[in-house]
Amino acid sequence: MMDRILKNPTKVFLIDAVGAFLTAITLGIVFTSVQEFIGMPKELLISLAIVASLFFIYSASCFFKPQKNWRTFLGVIATANLMYCLLTSFLIITYFDQLTIVGILYFVGEITLIVLLVYFEVFIIRKEDQHKKSQLENN
Template identity: 45%
Template structure:
């Protein structure tokens, strides 16, 4: 049954939209509130949350409106998720001295989840 869902484009877009919404909510709401325990500057937290909001909107719209020829739209979201993971990785490296353990754990976890979604 899971195999059928994975190969259903609507499910893939909805799954991605829910994940991006969760990311947006966690970063934009929770991590910003506890920035001193995360270590990443506010500006980058807001940028990451904003990107996640855009990806939430894109995936949601694709899930609702794309009926056929969904492959190019799926390639866009795969590319966007890959770039988001690369940006997050770069931020971990650049801010490795400022990041707290909780920040490392969150962002490494997010990258691992993204790799699973991308694959």
Template identity: 40%
Template sequence: MIKQENLTSKKKAYISSELQLKMNRIIKGLTNQLVKKPKTLFLIDSIGAFLTALLLFVVLRNLTEYFGMPKNTLTILWSTAACFWLYSAVCFLFLKRKWKLYIKIISFANLFYCMLTSAFLFIHHDELTALGLTYFLLEIAIICMLAYIELNVAAKILNTSCDNQIMPGSKSCL
């Protein structure tokens, strides 16, 4: 019986480490692609922020009894997400230079949003339902993953006078 439990725990550890390796490869590949096309990062971020704002404003505000988060707190969260959507959309549409700076700004803003949401989860833990807690924890996990990727992309964009260039990695600086 002990050998079987030991074998099962070793199997679980092996599967966990394999999953972690695959996840690391996926994130590294995604990061390398986004370094070549940093504008795409702003598109991804703006779509995510728009969906967050939409879900918070339309769905969760109208179904507070199922999620448990008070409407005034949801208003703070959806308006914050809407500001991030506007920022990322403007960067996607109009930004031509200084990718690194603006990527860092949105990544730290996303981390701030996660901390704010975590604080609200702590403050309203008695009111939250299992569905509400699940929604917000998943949202935090997804946004933290995005911020991690954004910070990795920003770190890989070279610190040169060419950070002002139209696209990182091109031969000439405009």
């Protein structure tokens, strides 16, 4: 899978879009209907779902309409993903007493997956930068 993505790095936007879509559905539909099993206030679940929906739109747009400077766009979503993780971490700390073990496990798991995705996104950007640098040196 890694080789396929490195051959067509804009595919990482698809991975990001699918993850954001699943997060938006999970937070905005599933968890709001069973909020008492999660513990996070419903308004915050909806707000996080809206953010995830915006990330979905952005990443899906970048995947279906790739740009020449895709590295910049990937850097933007990687930064946004990290900011989402910081926000979610802040909410975990703020609402820790209200969160259930299921809620804590979900949000910590989500942060872990997103951080891994960001690491992968940065890896792809750096790999492409190295490739472009070696092309310039060879010419």
